[in-house]
Amino acid sequence: GKPALVPCARNRAVAPLVPAADALVLDSTRLSIEQVIEKALQYARQKLALA
Structure with missing residues (x-):
C-alpha cells in the first residue's frame, strides 16, 4: 500500500x-x-577541546 503521510515536525503550526x-x-x-x-x-x- 501507500506509505503513510507524516507531517514534517519542522513545518507544523504548533511548536515546530x-x-x-x-x-x-x-x-x-x-x-x-x-x-x-x-x-x-x-x-x-x-567541542570538548575548546571547553
Whole structure:
C-alpha cells in the first residue's frame, strides 16, 4: 500500500522543531553509519577541546 503521510515536525503550526543554535546538523544522506559516527565523534572531540 501507500506509505503513510507524516507531517514534517519542522513545518507544523504548533511548536515546530527547531535545531539549537549550536547544534550539529549532519546530513547523513550519502554517509555510512560509520561515517556518521566518526563525524559526530570528531565534532564532540573538537567541542570538548575548546571547553
